Amino acid sequence: MRELALHILDIAENSISANADEIKIIVEEDLQKDILRILIQDNGKGMDAETLAKITDPFITSRKTRSVGLGIPFFKAAAEACQGSFTIHSVPGKGTTVEAVFKHSHIDRMPLGDIESTLITLLMGTPEIHWIFEYRNNESCFIFDDKPIKETLEGIPLSEPAVMRYIREMIETGIQEVHLSGIMEATH
Amino acid sequence: MPSVKSLDDLKKIREDALKKQQLKETSGKTEVIVGMGTVGIAAGARETLKAILDIIEKDNLSDIIIRQTGNIGLDSYEPIVQVILPGEEKVSYGKVNPEMARRIMKEHVLGGEIVKDFQIEG
Numbered sequence: 001m002r003e004l005a006l007h008i009l010d011i012a013e014n015s016i017s018a019n020a021d022e023i024k025i026i027v028e029e030d031l032q033k034d035i036l037r038i039l040i041q042d043n044g045k046g047m048d049a050e051t052l053a054k055i056t057d058p059f060i061t062s063r064k065t066r067s068v069g070l071g072i073p074f075f076k077a078a079a080e081a082c083q084g085s086f087t088i089h090s091v092p093g094k095g096t097t098v099e100a101v102f103k104h105s106h107i108d109r110m111p112l113g114d115i116e117s118t119l120i121t122l123l124m125g126t127p128e129i130h131w132i133f134e135y136r137n138n139e140s141c142f143i144f145d146d147k148p149i150k151e152t153l154e155g156i157p158l159s160e161p162a163v164m165r166y167i168r169e170m171i172e173t174g175i176q177e178v179h180l181s182g183i184m185e186a187t188h
Numbered sequence: 189m190p191s192v193k194s195l196d197d198l199k200k201i202r203e204d205a206l207k208k209q210q211l212k213e214t215s216g217k218t219e220v221i222v223g224m225g226t227v228g229i230a231a232g233a234r235e236t237l238k239a240i241l242d243i244i245e246k247d248n249l250s251d252i253i254i255r256q257t258g259n260i261g262l263d264s265y266e267p268i269v270q271v272i273l274p275g276e277e278k279v280s281y282g283k284v285n286p287e288m289a290r291r292i293m294k295e296h297v298l299g300g301e302i303v304k305d306f307q308i309e310g
Binding site for chain 2: 165
């Protein structure tokens, strides 16, 4: 995969498969510390210690449809290839947290990519899940929580065209504004 | 375009959508499903779904249910798109790029004709 945003989508898919009903994604860019941090936290079924120990092994998967699961090993390798770190913490019955930290300026660091499309894909494809997203760029922050939106809609689906446009514009504008003000801060 | 969106804007959108719903008969909804497993994502499933969402938004198509699913079990055909018209069998399409997705939306979802060129068993 050529974008960190695609890895985020893939890891969040694991959370969906683990029957999570609340998933939080944090993306943080800090140029002063020279890091890009990604955190994906779910309240799904979690994994026991044995499964957790094996989960970064490319030849292990909990799925039955295919014998090889590559998502987590790929993501781990991407972080470790640029002086970063990768941790996964899981408690059976409580959920799983995946954190990857990248050296921001590392030449091999993949671009963040189209994070807006990743979020819209997750929101529209799994409207039953409560999604929380935070994007931090230096001092600026955009927080998207779909709960007030769903409460206001009172049963009107997210796939209603005008609702889709509202959410898409909200996410795109929010991320772009934080990204731009982050760059402004960094250059002053 | 206003950069700050308020929930009041959303309430207005909700009221309009409700009026539209009341005008329509209950004719059942079409489901469009996109496979979002690791292989699907690597093969471009996000861009395929994006093309489908773009059409729904631009052509103002209500009453379409969008779903995503994990691995469908047909890796070599990813990205996979499945369409279920009300009261009809599920139809699967393989190796669906954004251009093909637009054709499936136009011909199958809106026109009711299966796009046989892209159809797979599944």
